[in-house]
Amino acid sequence: xxxxxxxxxxxxxxxxxxxxxxxxxxxxxxxxxxxxxxxxxxxxxxxxxxxxxxxxxxxxxxxxxxxxxxxxxxxxxxxxxxxxxxxxxxxxxxxxxxxxxxxxxxxxxxxxxxxxxxxxxxxxxxxxxxxxxxxxxxxxxxxxxxxxxxxxxxxxxxxxxxxxxxxxxxxxxxxxxxxxxxxxxxxxxxxxxxxxxxxxxxxxxxxxxxxxxxxxxxxxxxxxxxxxxxxxxxxxxxxxxxxxxxxxxxxxxxxxxxxxxxxxxxxxxxxxxxxxxxxxxxxxxxxxxxxxxxxxxxxxxxxxxxxxxxxxxxxxxxxxxxxxxxxxxxxxxxxxxxxxxxxxxxxxxxxxxxxxxxxxxxxxxxxxxxxxxxxxxxxxxxxxxxxxxxxxxxxxxxxxxxxxxxxxxxxxxxxxxxxxxxxxxxxxxxxxxxxxxxxxxxxxxxxxxxxxxxxxxxxxx
Numbered sequence: 117x118x119x120x121x122x123x124x125x126x127x128x129x130x131x132x133x134x135x136x137x138x139x140x141x142x143x144x145x146x147x148x149x150x151x152x153x154x155x156x157x158x159x160x161x162x163x164x165x166x167x168x169x170x171x172x173x174x175x176x177x178x179x180x181x182x183x184x185x186x187x188x189x190x191x192x193x194x195x196x197x198x199x200x201x202x203x204x205x206x207x208x209x210x211x212x213x214x215x216x217x218x219x220x221x222x223x224x225x226x227x228x229x230x231x232x233x234x235x236x237x238x239x240x241x242x243x244x245x246x247x248x249x250x251x252x253x254x255x256x257x258x259x260x261x262x263x264x265x266x267x268x269x270x271x272x273x274x275x276x277x278x279x280x281x282x283x284x285x286x287x288x289x290x291x292x293x294x295x296x297x298x299x300x301x302x303x304x305x306x307x308x309x310x311x312x313x314x315x316x317x318x319x320x321x322x323x324x325x326x327x328x329x330x331x332x333x334x335x336x337x338x339x340x341x342x343x344x345x346x347x348x349x350x351x352x353x354x355x356x357x358x359x360x361x362x363x364x365x366x367x368x369x370x371x372x373x374x375x376x377x378x379x380x381x382x383x384x385x386x387x388x389x390x391x392x393x394x395x396x397x398x399x400x401x402x403x404x405x406x407x408x409x410x411x412x413x414x415x416x417x418x419x420x421x422x423x424x425x426x427x428x429x430x431x432x433x434x435x436x437x438x439x440x441x442x443x444x445x446x447x448x449x450x451x452x453x454x455x456x457x458x459x460x461x462x463x464x465x466x467x468x469x470x471x472x473x474x475x476x477x478x479x480x481x482x483x484x485x486x487x488x489x490x491x492x493x494x495x496x497x498x499x500x501x502x503x504x505x506x507x508x509x510x511x512x513x514x515x516x517x518x519x520x521x522x523x524x525x526x527x528x529x530x531x532x533x534x535x536x537x538x539x540x541x542x543x544x545x546x547x548x549x550x551x552x553x554x555x556x557x558x559x560x561x562x563x564x565x566x567x568x569x570x571x572x573x574x575x576x577x
Contacts, residue, residue: 140489140490140493140516140517140520142159142493142499142502142514142516142517143159143160143161143332143499144159144160145157145158145159145503145506145513146158146159146337148337148341150324150348152324152325152348152351152352152353153323153324153325153326153327153353154324154325154327154328154329154348154351155327155328155329155507156328156329156330156331156340156341156344156348157328157329157330157331157503157504157506157507158330158331158332158335158337158340158503159331159332159499159503160332160333160334160335160336160337161332161333161334161496161499162333162334163334164334164496165234165235165236165334166232166233166234166235166333166334166496167232167233167234167235167238167331167332167333167334167335167496168230168231168232168233168331168332168333168496168497168499168500169231169242169329169330169331169332169333169500170228170229170230170231170329170330170331170500170504171228171229171245171249171327171328171329172226172227172228172229172327172328172329172330172504172507172508173226173227173228173321173322173323173326173327174225174226174326174327174328174358175188175225175226175227175321175326175356175358176188176222176223176224176225176226176227176299177189177222177223177224177225177294177295177297177299178224178225178294178358178359179317179321179356179358179359180294180301180317182294183305184301184305184308184309184313185294185297185298185299185301185302185305186266186299186300186301186302186305186306186309187301187309187313187314187317188222188227188299188317189222189266189299189300189301190259190262190263190266190306190309190314191222191227191314191317191318192220192221192222192227192228193220193262193266194252194254194255194258194259194262194314195220195248195249195252196218196219196220196248197253197255197258197262198253198255198258199247199248199251199252199253200247200251200252200253201247201251202247202253203253204253204255204258207244207248210244211241211244214233214234214237214240214241214244215233215234215237216231216232216233216234216237216241216244217230217231217232217233218230218231218241218244218245218248219231220248222299223299224295224299224438225438225439225440226508229245229248229249231245232496232497235333235334235335238335238343239343242343242344242347245347246346246347246350249322249347250350250351252318254311254314254315256311259311259314263306263307263309266300266301266306267303267306267307269300270298270300270301270302270303270306271303273300274572277377277380277382277383277384277449277549277550278384278449278549280375280377280384280549280572281375281384281385281386281447281547281549282386283298283573283574284373284375284386284547284549284570284572284573284574285386285388285443285445285545285547286298287573287574288373288545288547288574289364289388289389289390289443289545290364290390291364292361292362292364293361293362293363293364294361295361295440319354320354320355320356321354321356322354323352323353323354323355323356324348324351324352324353324354325353326356326358327351328504328507328508329344330500330503330504330507331344331500331503332496332499332500332503333496363390363440363441364390366389366390366543367389367390367543367544367545368543369542369543369564370541370542370543370544370545370546370562370564371545371546371564371565371568372546372547372548372559372562372564372565372566372567372568373545373546373547373548373567373568373569373570374547374548374549374550374552374555374556374559374567374568374569374570375547375548375549375550375569375570375571375572375574376550376551376552376553376556376569377549377550377551378551378552378553379551380452380549380550380551381451381452382449382450382451382452382550383449383450383451383452383455383458383548383549383550383551383555384447384448384449384548384549384550385446385447385448385449385450385455385458385459385462385547385548386445386446386447386545386547386549387445387446387447387459387462387463387466387541387544387545387546387547388443388444388445388446388544388545389443389444389540389543389544389545390441390442390443391435391436391437391441391442391443391444391538392435392437392441392442392538393437393438393439393440393441393442394437394438394439394442394509395437395439395509395510396437398534398537398538399435399437400519400522401522401526401530401534402435402534402538403434403435404481404485404522404523404526405526405531405534405535405538406433406434406435406539407481407484407485408469408473408477408478408480408481409433409465409466409469409539410431410432410433410434410446411432411433411434412484413430415431415432415433416465416469417431417432417433417446417448417461417462417465418430418431418432420461420465421448421450421458421461421462425454425457425458425461427448427450427451427454427457427458428448428449428450428451428458429449430448431446431447431448431462432446432447432448433445433446433447433466434447435538438508439508439509444538444539444544446462446466448462452550452551452554452555453554455548455550455555455558456555456558456559456561459546459548459559459562460561460562463541463546463562466539466541467541469535469539470532470535470536470539471532472528472529472531472532473528473531473532473535474528475528478526478527478528478531482523482524482526485523486520486523486524489516489519489520493516502516546559546562546564548567552569556569
């Protein structure tokens with residue numbers, strides 16, 4: 117049967133050329149700081165009648181007693197279990213009736229409350245947040261339940277190789293620093309915590325000068341400041357400071373560690389060392405430099421270990437950081453019988469990456485980054501996270517545009533200089549969590565000496 121071809125003005129034998137890079141369209145950001153030290157950051161985004169806001173209290177696990185880690189984590193769990201005027205069920209029903217969400221959680225360096233609500237229910241939702249913050253229930257029964265559940269969570273995670281790997285890798289990097297710990301604490305530390313310890317933490321550390329509020333949505337600056345006035349007036353300044361701990365010296369030579377999980381069918385790999393704080397001038401540039409190595413799905417480590425070899429569902433490399441130094445981490449979970457080859461592939465790819473990137477790969481990295489940026493801030497949550505970054509790290513309001521300039525100005529030479537400065541495989545920690553009976557001896561092939569056998573808490577055996 118003859119079929120007439122549809123005429124077209126497009127030459128479909130030719131691949132379309134790339135159009136111009138999409139531009140960023142960010143809302144105007146504002147800031148207001150009160151006499152008690154609370155800073156409020158915001159931006160209006162009125163496409164939908166929604167508001168997203170967050171309250172961050174600096175400290176988190178950093179404020180825990182090093183011998184009793186887990187207090188801050190229990191606080192964020194318990195404070196969502198009712199208020200002085202509402203039982204846990206009544207608080208949950210009040211939030212649900214407004215169609216809002218209120219979540220509270222503890223990080224290593226802050227306790228955070230994140231809230232999403234309809235504009236018409238903003239005032240009522242904020243009133244519940246005030247109640248949670250300033251009128252805690254301190255229910256002894258709920259405290260004991262949450263404490264038991266936390267201990268059970270720690271026990272479960274202690275049997276999961278990926279959790280073991282992450283926890284031990286932290287300890288190897290941070291040593292005696294409090295960041296070496298999980299916010300959950302340990303079974304031993306949690307079992308020593310009493311309800312009065314939580315009350316004391318809040319009384320001392322929930323200080324206005326450590327608080328920051330960020331808000332985005334269908335609300336003006338004046339409306340937001342009027343709404344938060346009552347909360348800010350109730351928030352007292354207390355004599356509390358975040359303790360400082362010495363950061364360990366980085367590794368000077370590579371070392372291999374192994375945690376035995378008998379008969380494990382999969383090995384967890386963590387490779388890296390202490391890196392940069394988020395505030396370091398090179399931090400963002402290193403995240404761009406890392407893209408081709410393993411910063412996204414098409415990175416070298418994933419293409420080889422997943423796509424070519426089929427050893428894993430995913431492999432990544434990343435730089436993390438906060439106000440304190442983070443880590444460079446290469447990670448994957450691989451089939452047990454591919455452990456030795458996989459670790460050597462990581463090492464060899466990182467070594468080869470120290471050679472200059474080619475122009476095509478650098479151009480691809482730039483295009484992916486700039487195009488993803490253009491759509492990265494389309495949701496309220498993404499915009500509020502951007503504003504939270506500004507507040508947390510004291511960034512300029514237009515820091516996103518500054519980052520785009522870093523991407524545009526990156527050259528082969530500057531890319532290679534960053535790689536050679538921050539990707540040093542001969543100085544890294546190589547950690548494997550897996551079956552020692554079949555995989556331990558293979559780690560000698562890395563050329564960094566005999567592997568050190570550790571227990572599941574990271575202590576030498």
